[in-house]
Each structure stands twice: as C-alpha cells, then as structure tokens.
Amino acid sequence: MTESFGARLHAATAARGPLCVGVDPHPGLLQAWGLPVTVAGLERFARTAVEALAPVVAAVKPQSAFFEAFGSAGVAVLERVLADVSAAGALTVLDVKRGDIGSTMDAYAQAYLSDGSPLAADAITVSPYLGFGSLQPAVDLALATGRGLFVLARTSNPEGAAVQDAVAGGRTVAQQVVDAAAEANRDRHPLGSIGVVVGATHADTGLDLSAVHGPVLAPGLGAQGATPDGLRAVFGDALPWVLPASSRDVLGHGPSVTALRDAAARTVDAVRAVLG
Numbered sequence: 001m002t003e004s005f006g007a008r009l010h011a012a013t014a015a016r017g018p019l020c021v022g023v024d025p026h027p028g029l030l031q032a033w034g035l036p037v038t039v040a041g042l043e044r045f046a047r048t049a050v051e052a053l054a055p056v057v058a059a060v061k062p063q064s065a066f067f068e069a070f071g072s073a074g075v076a077v078l079e080r081v082l083a084d085v086s087a088a089g090a091l092t093v094l095d096v097k098r099g100d101i102g103s104t105m106d107a108y109a110q111a112y113l114s115d116g117s118p119l120a121a122d123a124i125t126v127s128p129y130l131g132f133g134s135l136q137p138a139v140d141l142a143l144a145t146g147r148g149l150f151v152l153a154r155t156s157n158p159e160g161a162a163v164q165d166a167v168a169g170g171r172t173v174a175q176q177v178v179d180a181a182a183e184a185n186r187d188r189h190p191l192g193s194i195g196v197v198v199g200a201t202h203a204d205t206g207l208d209l210s211a212v213h214g215p216v217l218a219p220g221l222g223a224q225g226a227t228p229d230g231l232r233a234v235f236g237d238a239l240p241w242v243l244p245a246s247s248r249d250v251l252g253h254g255p256s257v258t259a260l261r262d263a264a265a266r267t268v269d270a271v272r273a274v275l276g
C-alpha cells in the first residue's frame with residue numbers, strides 16, 4: 001500500500017527538521033541574483049535553489065504563479081523542479097491554491113495529485129472558500145495516491161480576517177476549515193495528510209488546533225515578519241503539528257549554493273529550538 005503523505009512528512013521532518021522552504025522566483029530576486037527576468041533566468045534560479053535546498057530540507061514549496069508568468073516554458077521549468085526536488089529526497093508542496101466546484105476540482109486533482117501527471121506533487125495548497133466539501137475530489141485522490149493537501153484556514157495576510165474570522169453557527173470560518181480537516185485526519189497515524197494553512201504572522205490565531213492531527217503549514221517567517229521564537233506564542237500546544245515555511249528570507253541569500261544552504265540550516269536550527 002502507498003505510504004501516506006502524512007507518514008512521509010512525519011519521517012522527513014524527523015530526519016531533516018521541521019521546515020518547508022518556498023521557491024518563489026520573484027522578478028526582483030532574479031535580478032538580485034544577477035539573472036535576467038527570462039525563462040533562462042527562471043531556470044537558473046530554480047535549479048540553483050533546488051540544488052541548494054532539496055538535499056537538506058524536509059519540504060520544498062514552489063509557488064506556481066512565478067513559473068506560470070513565463071507561459072508554457074515556465075511551466076516546463078516547474079515540472080523539472082518537481083522532479084528534481086523529489087530526486088533529491090525532499091517532499092514537494094506545490095503552492096497553487098486551487099479551489100473550484102467539485103466537477104472542476106476533480107480535474108485539478110487529476111492534474112496535481114494523480115500518478116504520472118507531469119505536475120503531480122506530494123501535496124498542493126487548496127482554497128476551501130467554495131465550501132470545504134467542494135474539495136472532496138482532491139481529498140479522495142490525495143488519500144488514494146499517498147499525497148496531501150494544505151487547506152487555507154487562517155492565511156498570513158491581514159485581509160484574510162474579513163472572511164476567515166467571520167462567525168457562522170458559533171464557529172469562525174477558519175475554525176470550520178480546521179475542524180473539517182481534523183475529521184479527514186481522524187485515525188490516521190502518525191499524522192494525517194489533510195493539512196491546513198495558518199499564518200505564523202498572527203498574534204493570536206483564535207483557532208483551536210488541538211484535534212487537527214495533520215500538518216499546519218505556517219508561512220510568514222522572515223519576509224512577512226514572523227520569527228521562529230514567536231512560533232510558541234502563536235501556536236502554543238499545537239506546535240507539534242506546525243511546519244513553518246519561509247521563501248524570500250532564505251532565497252535572498254542566493255545565488256551562492258552554500259549561502260542558501262547555510263540560511264536554510266540556520267532557520268531549521270532556530271525552529272527546532274522551538275518545536276523540538
């Protein structure tokens with residue numbers, strides 16, 4: 001039987017530390033690395049980041065939009081990134097934030113979560129704001145193929161509050177997302193495969209994460225102001241579920257492979273000191 005994403009992530013973070021590094025090829029970062037803002041520059045950037053990071057961190061999260069911006073040639077670079085990260089032993093979390101009516105969600109699921117698809121990743125980010133139930137085709141396919149989801153619950157940006165902190169039926173919308181993920185993770189050991197996204201940027205998430213039993217992707221370290229030391233105050237008892245994520249703060253140390261790897265190692269050490 002295929003090993004679940006949750007089990008694979010649990011093993012990867014135990015071996016390499018609890019950190020997901022994002023590969024976000026911002027045009028400004030390409031320029032800072034002395035690269036042209038072209039497909040060739042994108043490819044060099046992505047290959048360097050993968051060479052530096054994929055052999056050492058638990059998970060690598062390419063942000064799809066920065067590749068899509070270059071059209072089909074950029075998407076081809078993304079396909080290569082996904083393959084190379086896997087070959088180097090890290091898990092791939094493709095940040096595409098998909099969410100659609102169920103029948104179309106099924107097509108997205110086939111694109112990103114089915115064996116043999118060129119854009120298949122170990123997990124993808126999805127948006128539940130067409131209703132958590134609309135994600136069911138992705139939940140089903142992820143669980144069937146040993147893959148996972150990270151469902152946006154309380155995002156790192158301040159604008160998220162207007163929707164995610166709204167209260168319906170006595171619970172915030174974000175809490176309802178967390179509870180639905182928890183239900184999908186019930187009885188999955190050692191870790192469920194339906195993760196949630198909760199920004200590390202919040203003073204107080206307002207969430208009860210005690211039953212989530214799946215990974216809590218926590219973006220916002222560095223560039224958005226969150227710090228490893230701050231994770232304890234943000235997540236409290238839920239720290240064991242947390243997978244902190246950082247993109248620009250690490251990528252800014254390129255193009256030196258050594259400097260990128262050192263930056264990732266420093267961040268891993270800092271989050272390990274808090275998460276254990």
Ligand SMILES: O=C(O)c1cc(=O)[nH]c(=O)n1[C@@H]1O[C@H](COP(=O)(O)O)[C@@H](O)[C@H]1O
Pocket residue numbers: 022024063095125154155156157197198199219220221222223224245246247248249
């Ligand atoms: O799903 C995500 O990855 C995500 C969710 C969220 O709430 N906030 C957030 O910043 N992200 C992504 O995480 C990355 C953060 O990048 P940095 O701010 O450079 O570390 C970006 O690719 C964002 O799109």
